Amino acid sequence: MSPALPYWRLSGFYFFYFALLGATAPFFSLYFDHLGFSAARIGELLAIPMLMRCLAPNLWGWLGDMSGRRLAIVRLGAICTLSSFALIFVGQSYAWLMLVMALHAFFWHAVLPQFEVITLAHLREQSARYSQLRLWGSIGFIVAVVGLGQLFELVGLGVFPWVIVLIMGGIVLGSFWVPNAQPEPRAGLEVQGGFLAQLRSPGVLAFYAGVALMQLSHGPYYTFLSIHLEALGYGRGLIGQLWALGVLAEILLFLAMAGLLRRFSLRQLLMASFLLAALRWLLLGNLADHLPVLLLAQVMHAATFGCFHASAIHFVQRSFGVRQQGQGQALYATLSGVGGALGALYSGYSWTSLGPAWTFALASLAALAAAIIIATCLREERP
Numbered sequence: 001m002s003p004a005l006p007y008w009r010l011s012g013f014y015f016f017y018f019a020l021l022g023a024t025a026p027f028f029s030l031y032f033d034h035l036g037f038s039a040a041r042i043g044e045l046l047a048i049p050m051l052m053r054c055l056a057p058n059l060w061g062w063l064g065d066m067s068g069r070r071l072a073i074v075r076l077g078a079i080c081t082l083s084s085f086a087l088i089f090v091g092q093s094y095a096w097l098m099l100v101m102a103l104h105a106f107f108w109h110a111v112l113p114q115f116e117v118i119t120l121a122h123l124r125e126q127s128a129r130y131s132q133l134r135l136w137g138s139i140g141f142i143v144a145v146v147g148l149g150q151l152f153e154l155v156g157l158g159v160f161p162w163v164i165v166l167i168m169g170g171i172v173l174g175s176f177w178v179p180n181a182q183p184e185p186r187a188g189l190e191v192q193g194g195f196l197a198q199l200r201s202p203g204v205l206a207f208y209a210g211v212a213l214m215q216l217s218h219g220p221y222y223t224f225l226s227i228h229l230e231a232l233g234y235g236r237g238l239i240g241q242l243w244a245l246g247v248l249a250e251i252l253l254f255l256a257m258a259g260l261l262r263r264f265s266l267r268q269l270l271m272a273s274f275l276l277a278a279l280r281w282l283l284l285g286n287l288a289d290h291l292p293v294l295l296l297a298q299v300m301h302a303a304t305f306g307c308f309h310a311s312a313i314h315f316v317q318r319s320f321g322v323r324q325q326g327q328g329q330a331l332y333a334t335l336s337g338v339g340g341a342l343g344a345l346y347s348g349y350s351w352t353s354l355g356p357a358w359t360f361a362l363a364s365l366a367a368l369a370a371a372i373i374i375a376t377c378l379r380e381e382r383p
Contacts, residue, residue: 011136016170018137022144043348049105053337061330077110131254149240206377219343246301253306273308274371285360
């Protein structure tokens, strides 16, 4: 890496940010189940943060592009995320938890799109090495999901809110350790007009449609996988390890991503991600009681998240000018939120009425639809 690159500072922030995801994605549903909520209510509560991704990233992205003060937004978002989530200690009724989920998610989703722009600004011409920084987020996810799986098996889920607050404190500290950086103008994009003009460039809208469908397909996975596996007889410690396996595969993918970007086009990488996602959801919905199949499905997380996310970040950077980078990343986060919220909602309602197999089958259809859109509308172009 370049000597001027603050590698460990950037990596440290990713570590804590995604450790929070590792603490919430597998265990939020179990915690709400621990509190006695039904599957429909769990789906609704977990849809709220994703709905916040429909609003918050665009607002903060516009503010970041207009003001240029992206790091200040990251720090403010981190502090307000912690303060808002701490309200969970005041009450745990359904209505109060809706408020807690909405408030902390509004500020949490301000953070990552702006930080991605800062990271790419530090990388400059080394953007293919983004994955070498981002993999520390995956390591943070693994540390959280494995450690907390064991912790909750030993002491129960009552300590869940305290753990989340501690990790959020790490995000706040990490945000104040990171130095600022501004993206440099790149030839060819600044003359293409504003954000909406660049959004209408060939293939860009198709890409964002694929983003929404991909996240919709992840709805049952993020909302009910832990409950699904627990119902099949897997222990919480093993469930945490299975989540970690998926992220370990993601880390290995990130290490190989620079080579994949040199060898394949973004269209090919996105297509592979969507098609493997369609297969993965069918395996989880129908054969998760067979441990070898479940292990294979978790390894496929390398494609369905790792390859997809790294390719998407590069696509957004390639498609928008300097003054539109924050809005481009924010729209990526927003449509991820729209898809994720719809996925959480439909899976919450279908889980008890249709069952896991059909719920995951609908997810598979969504990923397949994304593959068709990308195959027909996105040009073959190497980054």
